[in-house]
Amino acid sequence: MKKYSILIAGGGSTYTPGIVMMLLDNLERFPIRSIRLYDNDEKRQEIIGRALAITIKEVAPSISFSYTIDPETAFTDVDFCMAHIRSGKYEMREKDEKIPLKYGVVGQETCGPGGIAYGMRSIGDMLELIDFMEKYSPNCWMLNYSNPASIVAEACRVLRPNSKVLNICDMPVGTLRRMAYIVNREPKDLEVKYFGLNHFGWWTSVKDKDGTDLMEELLAYISENGYLTQKAVETQHMDASWQETHKKAKDILATDPAYLPNTYLKYYLYPDYVVKHSNPNYTRANEVMAGREKHVFDAAKAIIEAGTAKSGEFDIDNHALFIVDLARAIAYNTHERMLCIVENKGAISNFDPYAMVEVPCIVGSNGPEPLVQGEIPLFEKGLMEQQVAVEKLVVQAWIEKSYQKLWQALILSKTVPSASVAKQILDDLIEANKDYWPELN
Numbered sequence: 001m002k003k004y005s006i007l008i009a010g011g012g013s014t015y016t017p018g019i020v021m022m023l024l025d026n027l028e029r030f031p032i033r034s035i036r037l038y039d040n041d042e043k044r045q046e047i048i049g050r051a052l053a054i055t056i057k058e059v060a061p062s063i064s065f066s067y068t069i070d071p072e073t074a075f076t077d078v079d080f081c082m083a084h085i086r087s088g089k090y091e092m093r094e095k096d097e098k099i100p101l102k103y104g105v106v107g108q109e110t111c112g113p114g115g116i117a118y119g120m121r122s123i124g125d126m127l128e129l130i131d132f133m134e135k136y137s138p139n140c141w142m143l144n145y146s147n148p149a150s151i152v153a154e155a156c157r158v159l160r161p162n163s164k165v166l167n168i169c170d171m172p173v174g175t176l177r178r179m180a181y182i183v184n185r186e187p188k189d190l191e192v193k194y195f196g197l198n199h200f201g202w203w204t205s206v207k208d209k210d211g212t213d214l215m216e217e218l219l220a221y222i223s224e225n226g227y228l229t230q231k232a233v234e235t236q237h238m239d240a241s242w243q244e245t246h247k248k249a250k251d252i253l254a255t256d257p258a259y260l261p262n263t264y265l266k267y268y269l270y271p272d273y274v275v276k277h278s279n280p281n282y283t284r285a286n287e288v289m290a291g292r293e294k295h296v297f298d299a300a301k302a303i304i305e306a307g308t309a310k311s312g313e314f315d316i317d318n319h320a321l322f323i324v325d326l327a328r329a330i331a332y333n334t335h336e337r338m339l340c341i342v343e344n345k346g347a348i349s350n351f352d353p354y355a356m357v358e359v360p361c362i363v364g365s366n367g368p369e370p371l372v373q374g375e376i377p378l379f380e381k382g383l384m385e386q387q388v389a390v391e392k393l394v395v396q397a398w399i400e401k402s403y404q405k406l407w408q409a410l411i412l413s414k415t416v417p418s419a420s421v422a423k424q425i426l427d428d429l430i431e432a433n434k435d436y437w438p439e440l441n
């Protein structure tokens with residue numbers, strides 16, 4: 001079997017150790033010759049890099065491992081770039097969340113004004129990564145987790161239409177793990193139909209490999225409990241605020257009892273509830289800094305101090321399975337069925353063919369081939385049309401440096417109550433993002 005060379009862009013990410021541990025755990029089905037990390041924050045990446053150097057040397061000494069902030073060194077001779085950068089880091093995520101909340105509007109990493117602000121930061125950084133990849137490893141595939149994935153994907157569609165970039169999300173995979181537990185199956189045994197945008201979609205069918213329809217059983221459970229499960233079936237999405245989100249799926253389901261919703265719909269369908277349950281002085285960014293970030297960096301420091309990773313400080317993360325499976329599907333042309341963010345082109349037959357949608361795809365060496373999901377109902381279509389317009393307007397605003405279009409994007413977001421509130425939030429966001437956004441006309 002050919003051995004692959006992997007680059008992780010955003011090497012200092014809290015998810016990097018979980019992905020590397022997953023890669024090390026899968027070497028028999030996905031052999032690797034080289035793992036490299038790339039980041040633009042040398043100090044942050046170094047902590048993760050030093051700890052992983054110790055780990056890899058102990059587990060798989062034949063793998064060449066390095067970390068760098070030099071793009072040429074990073075991107076040369078790479079087969080797969082797994083990207084998960086956070087433009088502006090947690091410092092800016094905190095502002096994305098707190099500024100809208102000041103005006104009584106949802107403050108969220110990828111939804112509403114916060115997601116729009118993050119999108120305006122991510123577009124340029126992601127294009128830079130893609131250009132490095134194409135310059136130094138033209139045959140490389142980029143598998144991108146960097147958020148907001150919907151806006152990044154739309155930017156790729158418009159600005160890098162021929163690039164080998166595949167945008168993905170772990171939320172449907174995580175929720176499917178919960179569904180599998182609920183119906184007493186393995187996640188790999190479930191076959192689904194799904195349509196939507198990223199962080200904005202619905203399952204229309206869940207069956208097992210024998211064709212047994214599991215929708216009725218799932219709808220019954222989720223209409224009572226949401227996606228809350230008795231047992232911990234994920235390694236991520238476990239904090240109290242996430243449990244609350246899994247539970248809230250019950251109320252999202254009530255808005256259309258036929259389809260199983262993505263948990264992110266809560267920000268669009270119940271924004272008043274979300275705001276009421278948010279602490280404007282302590283948001284998810286604060287939780288993550290005190291939780292996951294501290295945990296991962298403490299683990300790395302413990303490994304460095306001990307000079308060994310034998311105590312098992314780094315965990316394999318569920319989150320990583322999807323990206324490893326995806327790389328494998330492309331590498332070995334497995335034609336596995338996976339949800340990806342792709343240009344619609346008729347997959348949702350009564351929806352904009354030029355929208356980036358999230359649908360099941362068959363993934364092989366040519367990338368993802370979307371599977372037709374057919375027509376969708378008016379309720380979901382209406383919501384999606386509004387949201388996709390937001391995403392397109394953000395990309396247009398970034399390209400044209402247009403204040404007007406960015407304001408329109410905020411106005412159109414279902415999370416924002418009026419044009420005047422949209423303007424106040426936008427003006428604050430411009431000030432907060434002046435080191436990151438293009439200057440708007």
Ligand code: NAD
Nearest residue numbers: 010012013014015039040041084085086125146147169170
């Ligand atoms: P993090 O801040 O811990 O890590 C991000 C890293 O990216 C940091 O080390 C930062 O220095 C680096 N970075 C920022 N800009 C960069 C640039 N221009 N070039 C190179 N490196 C850069 O963040 P995290 O919480 O670990 O999340 C990482 C990313 O993964 C975020 O975008 C997050 O939203 C995303 N994510 C997406 C999914 C999904 O479903 N698509 C799931 C989980 C995480």
Ligand code: G6P
Nearest residue numbers: 109110147169170171237284288
């Ligand atoms: C899910 C989503 C990601 C998002 C993450 C946030 O996994 O699919 O797109 O980045 O949640 O999680 P956090 O723990 O950082 O709030």
Ligand code: MN
Nearest residue numbers: 168169170171
């Ligand atoms: Mn996601």
